[in-house]
Amino acid sequence: MARVAEEWFAVCGGCEVSILDIGEPLLDLLPQLDFVHMPVLMDHKLFGQTGEKSQMEIPEADVGIITGGIRNEENREVAEEMRKKCKTIIALGSCACFGGLPALANMYPVSELCDVYYRETASTDPADNPTEDLPALTDRVYAVGEVIKVDLSLPGCPPVPDLIVEVLTSLLEGKPFNLPERSVCDVCPVKREKKTELTLRRPLQSAEFTPGRYDNMRCLNEQGILCLGPATRAGCQYSLSVGAEEQVPRCIKAYMPCRGCFGPIREGVNPMVDMMGAISSVGLDPKEIEDRMATFNRFIGSGRLRPLPKRR
Ligand code: SF4
Ligand code: SF4
Ligand code: SF4
Numbered sequence: 254m255a256r257v258a259e260e261w262f263a264v265c266g267g268c269e270v271s272i273l274d275i276g277e278p279l280l281d282l283l284p285q286l287d288f289v290h291m292p293v294l295m296d297h298k299l300f301g302q303t304g305e306k307s308q309m310e311i312p313e314a315d316v317g318i319i320t321g322g323i324r325n326e327e328n329r330e331v332a333e334e335m336r337k338k339c340k341t342i343i344a345l346g347s348c349a350c351f352g353g354l355p356a357l358a359n360m361y362p363v364s365e366l367c368d369v370y371y372r373e374t375a376s377t378d379p380a381d382n383p384t385e386d387l388p389a390l391t392d393r394v395y396a397v398g399e400v401i402k403v404d405l406s407l408p409g410c411p412p413v414p415d416l417i418v419e420v421l422t423s424l425l426e427g428k429p430f431n432l433p434e435r436s437v438c439d440v441c442p443v444k445r446e447k448k449t450e451l452t453l454r455r456p457l458q459s460a461e462f463t464p465g466r467y468d469n470m471r472c473l474n475e476q477g478i479l480c481l482g483p484a485t486r487a488g489c490q491y492s493l494s495v496g497a498e499e500q501v502p503r504c505i506k507a508y509m510p511c512r513g514c515f516g517p518i519r520e521g522v523n524p525m526v527d528m529m530g531a532i533s534s535v536g537l538d539p540k541e542i543e544d545r546m547a548t549f550n551r552f553i554g555s556g557r558l559r560p561l562p563k564r565r
Pocket of ligand 1: 263264265266267268269320321345346347348349353354409410411412
């Protein structure tokens with residue numbers, strides 16, 4: 254029986270829904286898991302049930318699952334407590350692994366963000382920044398691994414339920430778990446001609462495809478639909494219910510381009526540079542992409558995005 258603690262920081266809650274989305278295999282796993290702390294499911298408070306304790310208290314656990322990046326000082330303290338109490342820490346989801354979508358805010362200083370949130374939007378009555386009973390914001394959004402040691406990272410926005418099963422099963426069986434260092438293109442079944450005469454189309458314009466025939470659909474970049482598959486790590490195609498030859502990356506399965514949620518193929522690469530090269534090589538012009546910095550770093554901004562010069 255493995256004791257599991259779970260915490261969520263700067264999140265949307267989709268990662269927790271992915272845990273529930275495991276479906277029937279979760280029933281096989283549950284007898285081997287003892288959830289000792291999980292705010293989204295259990296009423297277990299950090300400072301005692303009535304706030305009577307002065308020290309934060311997370312029970313000891315074999316596995317600590319963290320979703321979401323670090324956005325405020327409370328997140329940082331709870332992450333440090335999770336590290337102290339859990340033998341193995343899993344960063345679950347792109348927000349925990351790379352900052353995720355909330356880390357797009359790293360393109361602006363906190364003071365500018367607060368000006369927009371609390372004073373400058375048309376629908377807001379201007380007010381001072383709230384401070385009472387609230388933890389201070391950190392200077393930017395951090396990936397969990399930038400603040401504490403992480404033992405295992407499982408990206409995805411949201412993460413793939415069947416991969417969560419694989420991770421938990423590997424841990425229970427004492428086996429290592431690693432995603433392969435391959436790109437989404439490496440496991441994508443579409444047809445490639447490696448050149449296009451087209452220009453980039455507007456995001457969300459529909460691709461041309463034959464329903465159910467991914468091997469008939471032309472590569473989306475070659476159709477002028479920006480697809481981040483060349484610079485994104487494979488893994489989202491993984492399924493417990495079909496064999497490897499039938500597995501298709503999740504967005505491609507919906508005839509949509511990869512948005513890059515699994516992050517870089519390996520540590521130390523720069524997906525933005527790799528993507529500029531990949532789309533140039535098929536004849537598209539990267540300069541046509543508006544807001545390239547945010548587009549290519551949409552899910553991975555924790556250590557990459559920095560405040561831009563003020564535009565307003
Ligand atoms: S990784 Fe995606 S699904 Fe998970 S918390 Fe972040 S935004 Fe939500
Ligand atoms: S660019 Fe996109 S559509 Fe083309 S092969 Fe790669 S993942 Fe598939
Ligand atoms: S295709 Fe890309 S964006 Fe879509 S789930 Fe897979 S890695 Fe994420």
